[in-house]
Amino acid sequence: MITLNDKTYTCPVDVTLGFIGGKWKLLILSHLHWQQQRSYTQLRENLPGISEKMLSQQLKELERDLLVTKSVISRKPYRVHYSLSEEGKSLSPLYEFMSGWGVQYLKEHGIDYVQDQHLYK
């Protein structure tokens, strides 16, 4: 058993899972991987079905875990953008592989998927 931040993990895969587990984290991360940096609103619009609560909660956790960086790009009209940190970028092979595997799966099962059809703006 591995202990880290008061939680126990069974193996290194489990440790990694601790950072990216759950319904939304990998989707947010991979979205940032393809789109570089996005505002809160852009993220919400491009993650169909996510609620504001989930988005801010997950972003907060990703920030805490240093996978995502939040930059305040303007103070007077308060505007931010989110992007992958170096740590977040170190998971890039994962985003690439999981996307590729998904695309391949869809192809092999005759479901047509147009690149970026999930981007709404």
Add this chain to the structure above:
Amino acid sequence: MITLNDKTYTCPVDVTLGFIGGKWKLLILSHLHWQQQRSYTQLRENLPGISEKMLSQQLKELERDLLVTKSVISRKPYRVHYSLSEEGKSLSPLYEFMSGWGVQYLKEHGIDYVQDQHLYK
């Protein structure tokens, strides 16, 4: 949106997640990746904390999704073993990467992890 088996997915990453999401699936798959094939009991002993319910439930889903193959190796004393199917093996880069990333993370944070310390038999 992508529709597949009555569920909807937001992007290819989400599709992949549909197969390996949850607390146990990646742990089971990566265990099978490193150990080739295991009996039900061996799996249970090497996935600390898993309940029998979870193990059989997840194995069943992995079988249904064709990521894992169950072979009856003996009928008279009923013995089986589980192993990765070709489809399951096609996810190998994932097991390798996630394990490597976890090990690296632990190393960088001064937590010592001995290779295979999670194997109990």
Add this chain to the structure above:
DNA sequence: GCAATAACTTACCAAAAAGTAGGGAACAAT
């Protein structure tokens, strides 16, 4: 001044995932 927009937060509720505890068939070993 008033509606609109960005970037959130909060309280509350529902659903899904996981855990607990037990049972049970089939054989093997003593």
Add this chain to the structure above:
DNA sequence: ATTGTTCCCTACTTTTTGGTAAGTTATTGC
């Protein structure tokens, strides 16, 4: 005959996760 082992299944409960809806602050544009 009794105990142990493998390989599960089922009902029930708890925990975790996620969803809904509303509210908040600040600012821009008309």
